[in-house]
Amino acid sequence: MSSCDLCVVRNRAICAALDSKELEALNAIGRTRNITSGESLIWEGEDSVLVANVIEGVLKLSTNTEDGREQIVGVVYPSDFIGRPFGGKSGHGVTALTDAKVCVFSRRDFDAFSREHPKLEHKLLERTLGELDRTRRWMLLLGRKSASEKMASFLIEMSERLTGSGCKVDADKPNQRHLVLPFSRQQIADVLGLTIETVSRQFTRLKNEGVIDLPSRRDVTILDYQALVAEAG
Amino acid sequence: MSSCDLCVVRNRAICAALDSKELEALNAIGRTRNITSGESLIWEGEDSVLVANVIEGVLKLSTNTEDGREQIVGVVYPSDFIGRPFGGKSGHGVTALTDAKVCVFSRRDFDAFSREHPKLEHKLLERTLGELDRTRRWMLLLGRKSASEKMASFLIEMSERLTGSGCKVDADKPNQRHLVLPFSRQQIADVLGLTIETVSRQFTRLKNEGVIDLPSRRDVTILDYQALVAEAG
DNA sequence: CGAAATGTTGACCAAGTTCAATAAGCGTGG
DNA sequence: CCACGCTTATTGAACTTGGTCAACATTTCG
Missing domain, CATH: 2.60.120.10 (Jelly Rolls)
Known part of the structure; x- marks a missing residue:
């Protein structure tokens, strides 16, 4: 064997x-x-x-x-x-x-x-x-999307790819999910073709708008998945 | 047969x-x-x-x-x-x-x-x-280069891929070559993730700097290939 | 030749970068 | 366990690049 x-x-x-x-x-x-x-x-x-x-x-x-x-x-x-x-x-x-x-x-x-x-x-x-x-x-x-569209697309992609390993979906709240990012802010910027500052600003904007929550640096709770889909372009 | x-x-x-x-x-x-x-x-x-x-x-x-x-x-x-x-x-x-x-x-x-x-x-x-x-x-x-770097990279890539079909190199002038682009300005913009105006401005800049010549809309003569390589980032 | 499509140029604008200061986590050693 | 220092992230202000809008030029094609 x-x-x-x-x-x-x-x-x-x-x-x-x-x-x-x-x-x-x-x-x-x-x-x-x-x-x-x-x-x-x-x-x-x-x-x-x-x-x-x-x-x-x-x-x-x-x-x-x-x-x-x-x-x-x-x-x-x-x-x-x-x-x-x-x-x-x-x-x-x-x-x-x-x-x-x-x-x-x-x-x-x-x-x-x-x-x-x-x-x-x-x-x-x-x-x-x-x-x-x-x-x-x-x-x-990379070629055509704005910073906010990039950010939304990124979070969607992450929630899909991490399903099983770093992403949990609560059956009661299908519009909500939690992920543990394997990326630092700099790495997210390097994926999206942005700067670390822009990534940070997008995160706080999404948080202020109630679309996500940020329990810690590596944790993201998506509160309104549909809003992300709408924003992803 | x-x-x-x-x-x-x-x-x-x-x-x-x-x-x-x-x-x-x-x-x-x-x-x-x-x-x-x-x-x-x-x-x-x-x-x-x-x-x-x-x-x-x-x-x-x-x-x-x-x-x-x-x-x-x-x-x-x-x-x-x-x-x-x-x-x-x-x-x-x-x-x-x-x-x-x-x-x-x-x-x-x-x-x-x-x-x-x-x-x-x-x-x-x-x-x-x-x-x-x-x-x-x-x-x-797409993610990390500036408009001028994108443009230089594009012309280099074109001169490589079109060798044989749309690109001629003169043995006397190794730093010079002529190409017939299969792209409109809009299509170049769509390849590079830019607007048509930016592409146009980059073309005229390169022409003014003597790096290329533009005999017609679809024709580009590269006058200084090395300069393009240097600019491609 | 004239109309339509394609490309160029200019003035202005805005998204995102840069630079700089501040804040929050994180790990190590006392 | 907490204090210190280092790394990572956030925030703000000024600036730059490339985008937008509009006018004009050139080419192409019927």
Whole structure:
């Protein structure tokens, strides 16, 4: 029995395409690794040397301009795939936003394995197509939305993606939900293409308007989900 | 002999993964279609009913906010793949920017075919991964770059992507090149997340600074490529 | 040739950034 | 446990970039 059988993302990650024998072979070339919050797994511009599956935690994908401005270009959650298979350089760094656990593979090993397992490649293709869709949707936000629309869209996206891990919905109050953000204010700004000050001002505005509550820095209670949807543009 | 043997993108599109027998089978489920400039092939939000390869021409992928703001989220050139295989809705419209020729497949037929041809799926995966990289790089531009940086980045990207079709480099003058844009000013604005006026002002500024020349609306002569690189951020 | 579409330019305005001061959390060590 | 210092977040005021609105120019096409 391979350790994959115990893996919590076994049925959601791309590994779900494999039977237990194949999984054992995959297990042989991978290993789990713990990453502490703030630690990087991959650096922007380096040759793609490893790929991984996220088992636990949240990580950001980010690029920087030469003069240090940052843009977060993706956020990955448990069962998501990380890295750039099939050559090339990594276009973005990968850094843990929370303590995380990942299942890493050398890129060369993974490439070889996946070429021999079309079902795995198929899963990876579906995942990549989905990620491309999501990324393109985010471009509309970056290119065309105002700060308030960005903020509302962000909170909606968070409440959707964190369902299960960082987001609770109370059955009595369907228009209300609570989330624990894996982001600092600066990181939210880097996701939305804004400054930290603008993010802060938007938070206080939404709070004053009674749309959200802010019990602590990382906690957001959405009091009026519909209002956010209306504001997201 | 299938008509694919005569196809100009035969060796660059995902079809390059197939031998002539397989190609014949693919040919049997596809057909070529001409599209005139401005015509749409796919609409945002519709169920994904067809996929295609671009044979000739340039097409845009775009999304809109409810109130009509547009963001171009991708631009495709000959040999590029269009559409969303494996279910789901199309997240963006696909519209020809020039007269174009594409090789279209019903999405269902294509899905079935590609599942039986891992080499094709592999090519599609490589292409999708590349497109995701490119898209993420564009997010840095949308989220963090100034109008002048966006404009310089745009001209550089165009001169790279149009090499062969719309861009000529004179061997004597390596710092200079000429391009024929497939975009109107409005479309450039929609790519860069700017207004048409800002794009226009940036063009005249670059012209006044002697970095480019503008022989006509659609023609740009880059006089100082290095200056653009320096300005792109 | 004239009308319609596309692009340019200018004056003004506003959203969001910048800079600076203040406040609130957070962790470490006494 | 609390005090101190450091980091992170909030708030305010001035400023800047790019957007808006409007007039005008140019190109395109019937």
